[in-house]
Amino acid sequence: MGTIDVHEFMSLDGVVEDPSWTAEYGFTDAMGAAIGKLCDQAILLGRTTYDGFYPAWSARGHDVESGGAFFNGAPKHVVTSTLADPLEWENATVLGPYDPARIQQLKDSVDGGIYVSGSVTLVRALLADGLVDTLNLFVYPVTRGTGLRLFDGGQRVGLRLLESEAYENGVVRTTYGPPAP
Template sequence: MPRKLVVSVYISLDGVVQDPVGMENSGLGNWVGPFTRGPEGDEIMRQELWAADIALMGRTTYEGFAAVWPTLDDPGGFARRLNGMPKYVASTTMRQAEWNNTSVLSSDVIDAVRRLKDEGDGDILIYGSAGLVHSLLPHGLVDQVHMLIYPTVLGRGTRLFPADYASRFELGDLKQLGSGMVHAVYRPA
């Protein structure tokens, strides 16, 4: 059985996933900062990361993560887990990645992701990476979308689903978290 490809995003009520912590100079600011997901939300994120044995990212997400995660050592072990696992970055401009255990997928990302799905048992976890997700969705490579929905409307920014993409999804799980946030798991129908 192939691995599941799981997309995990922080998303606003109007579907924006761009720059949730304000590191991309998008002008959106740190739109997740005012909210707290609480211990239940932390446990959801832990389970999601521990179910995966590969992280897959687009270049912008990779650059943001690679600037921070290698310097962290949190009590919950998130940094050790993410830093230690194999990581892949999809990029046509990068030739090598400095973050340990990271390989660059620079050509035919669709075929490379298909091969990754056919190897091993753990999930492939994509954090954010809207451009990468936009390229994978039409090929049926996304198995689940985990949305941490923040009760804010941004009015602009990159959305999770591309404008020309149409599909049906089924709700797999729904939990209300702290600060009015919701965690929803969807699967393509």
């Protein structure tokens, strides 16, 4: 059985929207290594993130150094009720509208990790349904004031800290898993 491993860039006040603001902090080798550990077998995306990732990653080809090899070569499953197969991006297929049973079937069908990035609506649903194995938050030392937040006050989600790491650019990665039984 596979795992669902979520990665999000977040401000101190919880904003995850349009992470282009993170560029001013740089991206360290250690951050890349942490994200690289999550890029294992497959990718699961919501439609909005798919729309942003497809043009950004498909242009990079299969270069290992840039991550293009994983993002273009891995099977990509898109949770959407508005797109239909065939999708333009290599190895991308429509999983259909959000259905926790279908996500569990996908999870059961792989031996490694299923990488999720962005896809806030999808991540909220995965967390609510207990389908996330690791939630990796890269928290930047800035407040944004406004913008889409991962945790919007809509539901309580219990988590357990598994690991944390601080980087020289001031970013802190916290990795959470489901609460202990």
